[in-house]
Amino acid sequence: QVQLVQSGAEVRKPGASVKVSCKASGYTFRDFGISWVRQAPGQGLEWMGWISAYNGHTNYAQTLQDRVTLTTDTSTSTAYMELRSLRSDDTAFYYCARDRMTVLVGSHFDYWGQGTLITVSS
Amino acid sequence: DVVMTQSPLSLPVTLGQPASISCRSSQGLIYIDGNTYLIWFQQRPGQSPRRLFYKVSNRDSGVPDRFSAYGSGSDFTLKISRVEAEDVGVYYCMQGTHWPPTFGQGTRLEIK
Numbered sequence: 001q002v003q004l005v006q007s008g009a010e011v012r013k014p015g016a017s018v019k020v021s022c023k024a025s026g027y028t029f030r031d032f033g034i035s036w037v038r039q040a041p042g043q044g045l046e047w048m049g050w051i052s053a054y055n056g057h058t059n060y061a062q063t064l065q066d067r068v069t070l071t072t073d074t075s076t077s078t079a080y081m082e083l084r085s086l087r088s089d090d091t092a093f094y095y096c097a098r099d100r101m102t103v104l105v106g107s108h109f110d111y112w113g114q115g116t117l118i119t120v121s122s
Numbered sequence: 123d124v125v126m127t128q129s130p131l132s133l134p135v136t137l138g139q140p141a142s143i144s145c146r147s148s149q150g151l152i153y154i155d156g157n158t159y160l161i162w163f164q165q166r167p168g169q170s171p172r173r174l175f176y177k178v179s180n181r182d183s184g185v186p187d188r189f190s191a192y193g194s195g196s197d198f199t200l201k202i203s204r205v206e207a208e209d210v211g212v213y214y215c216m217q218g219t220h221w222p223p224t225f226g227q228g229t230r231l232e233i234k
Contacts, residue, residue: 035223037171044214044225044226044227044228045163045171045214045216045225045228046225047222047223047224047225050223059221059222061222062222095170095171097171100218103221104154104155105153105155106153106155106157106159106177106218106219107159107161107216107218107219107223108176108218109161109163109171109173109216109218109223110173110176110182111173112170112171112172112173113170114170115170
């Protein structure tokens with residue numbers, strides 16, 4: 001069965017960076033992409049960016065594109081999200097979700113990771 | 123960006139009664155491939171979002187048939203025919219047609 005398993009909770013100070021992993025299993029990793037979505041405590045869902053596991057193409061939310069980098073390691077079927085220059089309002093649950101392979105089709109978001117809580121506090 | 127507007131934002135429902143959530147998009151959602159990438163999610167307390175429907179009305183595996191979804195153009199609806207206790211949570215619509223993908227604000231369903 002399809003599973004996305006994310007790395008554990010992290011605490012960072014303002015200005016630091018964090019890298020979250022999302023290990024996929026149960027499907028051919030390169031046949032899909034991964035989107036990252038975050039959710040601040042008690043708030044709604046915010047799309048952060050997408051990466052194709054097929055060709056590495058990316059697309060980022062305009063509000064985050066200067067601070068976020070998405071990568072994949074096809075040898076381990078793992079996607080990564082790095083967020084830099086952390087601020088207190090980056091405190092949120094971060095989710096990976098299986099998504100489209102290319103921009104030629106629409107979004108899937110059919111399977112989600114369990115979420116990773118990132119806390120930014122001095 | 124395409125704005126997704128849900129209503130109501132809070133939905134108190136008596137067990138066994140129906141419930142309906144509206145989702146409107148600021149632009150039409152038909153993609154170049156002819157599909158409409160409108161997705162509904164359920165997020166139970168303390169859990170990750172779970173996809174319920176994709177491409178407007180296609181029910182995901184394991185979703186009870188008391189849930190239904192329909193719509194076209196820029197007007198979409200999620201219906202629950204008889205609410206059960208396990209339906210408590212927040213429901214989101216999302217468009218995956220235009221970049222960037224955007225979510226509605228969420229509708230919180232609670233038992234009255």
